[in-house]
Amino acid sequence: MFQFLLKRFGVLIPTFLGVTILTFVFVHLIPGDPVLIMAGERGLSPERHAELMAQLGLDKPLYQQYFNYLIGIFHGDLGVSFKSQIPVWEEFVPRFKATFELGMSAMVFAVFFGIPIGVLAAVKRGSIFDHTAISLSLTGYSMPIFWWGMMLVMLVSVHLNLTPVSGRVSDMLFLDDSNPLTGFMLIDTLFWGEEGDFIDAVQHLILPSIVLGTIPLAVIVRMTRSAMLEVLNEDYIRTARAKGVSRWRIIMVHALRNAMIPVVTIIGLQVGSMLAGAILTETVFSWPGIGRWLIDSLQRRDYPVVQSGVLIVATLIILVNLVIDMLYGIINPRIRHKK
Amino acid sequence: MALLEVKELAVQFGEFKAVDRISYQVEQGQVVGIVGESGSGKSVSSLAIMGLIDFPGKVTANALHFDGHDLKTISEKARRRIVGADVAMIFQDPMTSLNPCFTVGYQIMEAIKIHHGGSKKQRRERAIKLLNCVGIPDPANRLNVYPHQLSGGMSQRVMIAIAIACNPKLLIADEPTTALDVTIQGQIIELLLDLQKKDNMALVLITHDLALVAEAAHKIIVMYAGQIVEIGDAEVIFKSPLHPYTQALLNSLPEFTQDKQRLASLSGVVPGKYDRPHGCLLNPRCPYADKQCKTVEPILHARSENRQVKCHYPLSPEGNPSYE
Numbered sequence: 001m002f003q004f005l006l007k008r009f010g011v012l013i014p015t016f017l018g019v020t021i022l023t024f025v026f027v028h029l030i031p032g033d034p035v036l037i038m039a040g041e042r043g044l045s046p047e048r049h050a051e052l053m054a055q056l057g058l059d060k061p062l063y064q065q066y067f068n069y070l071i072g073i074f075h076g077d078l079g080v081s082f083k084s085q086i087p088v089w090e091e092f093v094p095r096f097k098a099t100f101e102l103g104m105s106a107m108v109f110a111v112f113f114g115i116p117i118g119v120l121a122a123v124k125r126g127s128i129f130d131h132t133a134i135s136l137s138l139t140g141y142s143m144p145i146f147w148w149g150m151m152l153v154m155l156v157s158v159h160l161n162l163t164p165v166s167g168r169v170s171d172m173l174f175l176d177d178s179n180p181l182t183g184f185m186l187i188d189t190l191f192w193g194e195e196g197d198f199i200d201a202v203q204h205l206i207l208p209s210i211v212l213g214t215i216p217l218a219v220i221v222r223m224t225r226s227a228m229l230e231v232l233n234e235d236y237i238r239t240a241r242a243k244g245v246s247r248w249r250i251i252m253v254h255a256l257r258n259a260m261i262p263v264v265t266i267i268g269l270q271v272g273s274m275l276a277g278a279i280l281t282e283t284v285f286s287w288p289g290i291g292r293w294l295i296d297s298l299q300r301r302d303y304p305v306v307q308s309g310v311l312i313v314a315t316l317i318i319l320v321n322l323v324i325d326m327l328y329g330i331i332n333p334r335i336r337h338k339k
Numbered sequence: 340m341a342l343l344e345v346k347e348l349a350v351q352f353g354e355f356k357a358v359d360r361i362s363y364q365v366e367q368g369q370v371v372g373i374v375g376e377s378g379s380g381k382s383v384s385s386l387a388i389m390g391l392i393d394f395p396g397k398v399t400a401n402a403l404h405f406d407g408h409d410l411k412t413i414s415e416k417a418r419r420r421i422v423g424a425d426v427a428m429i430f431q432d433p434m435t436s437l438n439p440c441f442t443v444g445y446q447i448m449e450a451i452k453i454h455h456g457g458s459k460k461q462r463r464e465r466a467i468k469l470l471n472c473v474g475i476p477d478p479a480n481r482l483n484v485y486p487h488q489l490s491g492g493m494s495q496r497v498m499i500a501i502a503i504a505c506n507p508k509l510l511i512a513d514e515p516t517t518a519l520d521v522t523i524q525g526q527i528i529e530l531l532l533d534l535q536k537k538d539n540m541a542l543v544l545i546t547h548d549l550a551l552v553a554e555a556a557h558k559i560i561v562m563y564a565g566q567i568v569e570i571g572d573a574e575v576i577f578k579s580p581l582h583p584y585t586q587a588l589l590n591s592l593p594e595f596t597q598d599k600q601r602l603a604s605l606s607g608v609v610p611g612k613y614d615r616p617h618g619c620l621l622n623p624r625c626p627y628a629d630k631q632c633k634t635v636e637p638i639l640h641a642r643s644e645n646r647q648v649k650c651h652y653p654l655s656p657e658g659n660p661s662y663e
């Protein structure tokens with residue numbers, strides 16, 4: 001297990017470097033001048049322009065800019081936002097918490113419903129339930145997030161008036177800063193909010209979680225179903241039946257444990273694509289997370305924010321995959337014992 | 340009364356009769372060998388007895404009695420109390436028959452837990468004893484091992500330990516050595532026979548290798564294309580087979596052809612779904628088949644006590660067909 005981890009961390013460093021190069025190059029390839037954008041309609045004199053470019057370090061050759069950036073990173077300095085003059089890291093953390101809260105709750109939604117539906121569809125193969133599950137998951141998978149979010153808001157929030165339209169909490173909600181706030185609304189409102197604040201936060205979370213969780217849900221349903229079908233045909237299932245193990249136990253213990261191996265992998269892979277989904281979801285629901293933050297910064301050509309933001313996100317995805325790999329080892333003894 | 344009584348057992352997959360009206364009995368403590376080529380329905384018939392044939396497979400029988408239970412009408416719950424406890428089964432490929440996600444100990448103790456319960460400590464002790472019994476060295480440590488860490492022979496020993504965990508009255512071994520090295524094969528058969536003698540357990544040994552059951556079995560059942568073609572005591576069958584198919588199986592064994600001239604083994608394969616012939620199912624491959632064999636299906640009939648054959652012209656002791 002230790003060697004396994006060591007190897008994984010070894011891969012981390014080149015990947016990390018690759019990501020810095022890619023984001024740097026891509027950000028600078030996008031046409032547009034951050035100084036001009038900041039100046040806005042009024043424009044500015046060429047002298048003032050050059051002065052500002054020098055101030056931001058944009059007058060140097062690209063390779064030098066890259067190395068300065070890299071050196072900064074290794075000193076733990078991710079840069080300062082052009083716009084707000086706040087260090088990128090400080091801007092990142094609260095927004096990340098918002099995205100994390102949304103992503104976790106979307107994933108919990110997807111796993112909580114996806115695995116039982118997938119198992120049931122496999123066990124009742126060919127039934128109406130199975131067919132419905134398959135076609136719904138196909139629909140869910142191909143649903144454009146933006147449209148799906150809008151439709152849900154119109155139906156549930158506007159028409160039925162069941163949930164709030166946007167944001168993380170109601171405008172009226174007030175949390176006292178003197179408390180050790182975590183930045184996670186569910187936790188903060190639960191411990192330090194007034195009565196009803198927690199419910200308010202949950203209500204705000206429901207629709208975005210469903211929207212963001214729809215694709216992972218569809219993927220998990222299909223993966224669980226096919227993995228279960230495959231596993232249920234294995235010889236060791238026949239052995240368990242020959243031992244007199246009950247049907248329920250065979251499904252929940254003998255089959256599910258084996259079927260979880262590919263499902264966990266798929267869940268890990270979904271984390272990456274969920275970040276893309278988060279950008280759209282956050283836009284629809286005005287969710288103050290990194291998705292919206294990155295889009296806004298990109299439009300302003302706020303190079304440090306985009307570069308470092310993407311870098312942090314990429315690192316997170318790598319770390320998540322590492323955790324998934326470890327989980328995989330826990331579920332699957334064959335991986336664990338491989339030297 | 341016999342421990343296991345099977346009457347007119349049939350298993351169908353759609354139109355295809357994988358097992359076609361077979362009847363036989365197994366007495367307590369008896370070793371019965373079921374032989375036949377691949378595809379002759381040996382596994383399917385045993386799985387049917389265990390209640391392991393799934394939809395769309397359809398099992399019918401006139402009688403299916405085990406140890407006083409009517410397996411035909413028994414509830415699913417009552418069947419599970421018997422299966423794995425009083426009647427157990429081991430399979431052809433031990434490497435895939437153990438669950439890769441659970442330790443050997445877990446899988447043995449699960450069987451004990453289901454049928455006998457007891458405390459965790461008792462189950463553990465019993466599992467160690469069982470591993471010892473099937474000849475696995477250092478049993479206490481082996482409990483914590485995962486199946487992929489075992490060789491094929493060791494896996495089959497573990498499978499046997501699971502099967503005998505609840506002291507079954509009948510153990511069905513479905514080609515228990517086919518997937519193993521030749522050197523290991525003998526050891527596993529020996530182990531099975533030891534266990535059989537020790538507890539006076541009945542043992543059904545399924546194989547396509549007649550030599551394997553030659554010495555061990557009391558009774559031999561020869562199957563072909565889902566049907567029983569011959570039943571008889573082991574010594575008698577080996578000395579003078581009545582059915583041309585049995586004769587061909589024997590002739591393919593070097594041990595049995597020393598003093599007789601060696602006949603060419605049967606050409607062709609067991610008929611499958613679409614090529615079932617009329618009359619006797621063996622007729623396209625039988626060197627002695629005549630017109631009657633191609634039109635009329637022979638019935639399995641008794642020739643003497645414990646001796647049945649399904650052939651129009653059973654062979655004489657000299658090995659020639661008895662045309663009238």
Ligand SMILES: Nc1ncnc2c1ncn2[C@@H]1O[C@H](COP(=O)(O)OP(=O)(O)OP(=O)(O)O)[C@@H](O)[C@H]1O
Binds near residue numbers: 352377378380611
């Ligand atoms: N689930 C199933 N659906 C359809 N046909 C099946 C099924 N299981 C078995 N069969 C068919 O039933 C026939 C008998 O199979 P069976 O496994 O009993 O043969 P066998 O005598 O055990 O052969 P082997 O020596 O290869 O194990 C074969 O033709 C097989 O294709």
Ligand SMILES: [Mg+2]
Binds near residue numbers: 381382383431513514
């Ligand atoms: Mg078989």
